[in-house]
Amino acid sequence: MKHTLSVLVENKPGVLARVAELFARRGFNIDSLAVGTTEKPDISRMTIVVDVAEHSLEQVRKQLHKLVNVIEISDLDPETSVARELVLAKIKVNPENRSEVIEIVDIFRGNIVDVSRESIVVEVTGNAQKLRAFEELVKPYGIRELVRTGKVALPRGK
């Protein structure tokens, strides 16, 4: 079962290594991990998607908490949180199908960030489902390269 953990950590050297090492050592699977600074420069937020059973999730949280640099952990409920992911995709195009691809990008409210003769690079954000749908649609044209950021998320309201 997938869970999204939002983890506030002290912005200290080695903190990502500590988290990664912990997951590896305890045999917890990370689906994705995104780190970035927050509104406070000395604090970073990690959004970690883990794929574990309920019982192990408890262990993941408790073990994470034991890391001295970890300040706060919340298990984000999809109902009460917003989550986004960004994908950059380089799609093969030719003069004939270029406008068709651009149309798809538009439908997904994506942006074209780079154009060359044989390809375009597009950026699309959304939840995992939307990005999967987008990928499916552009696949027939040929995806040259693709990268996803991993999920970032925040609780709604308050």
Next chain:
Amino acid sequence: MKVTGAKALVRSLEEEGVEIIFGIPGGVLLPVYDVLFESKMRKVLTRHEQGAAHAADGYARVTGKVGVCMATSGPGATNLVTGIANAYMDSVPLVAITGQVATNLIGTDAFQEADTTGITMPIVKHNYLVKDPADIPDVVQEAFYIARTGRPGPVLIDLPVDVARGELEYHRREHPQLPGYKPTYKGHKKQVRMAARSILEAHSPILYVGGGVITSGATAELKKLAVDNGIHVTHTLMGKGAFPESHRLSLGMLGMHGTRCANYAMCETDLIIAVGARFDDRITGKLSEFAPKAKVIHIDIDPAEISKNVRAHIPIVGDARQVLKDLNAAIAEVRAEIKAADRSAWNAAIEEWKEKYPLAYERGNGLKPQYVVERIHALTKGDAVICTEVGQNQMWAAQYYPVQKPRRFISSGGLGTMGYGLPAAIGAQLGSPGDLVFDIAGDGSVQMTIQELATAVLEGAPVKVAILNNGYLGMVRQWQQLFYNGKYSCTCLDRERTPDFVALAEAYGAKGIRVKDPDLVDQAIQEAMESPCPVLIDFWVDPEENVYPMVAPGAPLYDMIGDLLYPVEKVHPEKAEEPFL
């Protein structure tokens, strides 16, 4: 006024009240050792960094203070690793300081460079790579604070040589600033009340106690809980001394080499009150058949231990001493509301098991290791500090040296580190000079750190090393005998040929005594006790004696094999006798 990083480090250690540092210098530690030369802190030069870490660990276990060890970069640091892992597994407060190559060389595979913080990450509570001299006072303060609070453990500080040589304005914070580190000491009130109620309602409760009771100094509170409510107590290896073993409510140790009584009680109990213990596999046996009838109250300062292996019905996160105090008060209150359950059947069953299945070994023919331990116990009046190595010697020490007080039984539990005992004994002796300190050793283990005899001699640590010399890596041999068709693959140490432990002891400047005759055991122990020097006694014991009773690895606790009274026969309390409830 500016000071060097090395000066700041030493001053910070002094401010933490450090009395003694175990270690070995090297290139990148020169600035630190240069300053230490003038410091009033005692420097103990060990003969191997593993010895330094274990000595600091033994010192910490006996005194309850933070142990400090030091090593140079690269090989010095990697030699510390076993000792750090050992302290981590047994939750021992330790601060390890390692030298590191200069910051501009880090990452270049410089001479004697090792990624010490990377290597130790999974075996420390926390670690630091100090890059700015100005951080030194705060880092040291934090390191000691983290090491000794909450669930104690080792903290490592890696100090590059240029940082040690650099300068700073010495400034120390009032309190460490650690926004992510806030151990819970006080148990949840409602949970404590619930536990109190369950305890009174239980028909067959048992206290299962571990090292956490000793760490938190909760022995008085534990005793009150047990005695006021007439609850029997079983302890882990780490919990030896948490409850007086001579007490009528003590069932002795449980688990793989525990007493039948303790293990049967675990199988039948309806309420386990676990305090500062972590349901290790050596304790539970086959997990799916562990304590099938029991409700579990789990008291531990580390929330991650609760429901990790065995689900807790009433989890209580907090310091054992604080929680037990509150629990005793809550029981007094609840007692006014409900009547305690009748436990006469349970108490009778326990008395019967106790009587029927005492620890026993075959006396007579030759020198038995158990006999040696019994005599050490008798002649030291049960009041020595006992350190152990790992293997059969460790289990016999645990079985035949009952302990009445905390911090008197020092053994490598979680990691099972051969070579732990001798350096730990030296640390324990230096931490508690007035005590008689024995290392109950195996011939295999002791050779892993035997060079620390030099440290013992030079530092005036008159430890007594009692080798239960069976000429084998005995515990492994026992498993080969029982589970691998008696094929003794690489377990014979050939004591007839090597080493001559007596000559070895003498070579180091210690005293050596050899004993092969049971009639000479007392005399040798007496002589060792009276000697002001380190003494090694080489007891040539029965080579193929086994540790019994035993729960085979992966077997359930009731399935205990082979001891004198019930050789290799399965005895389940329910099948063997009348059910008692």
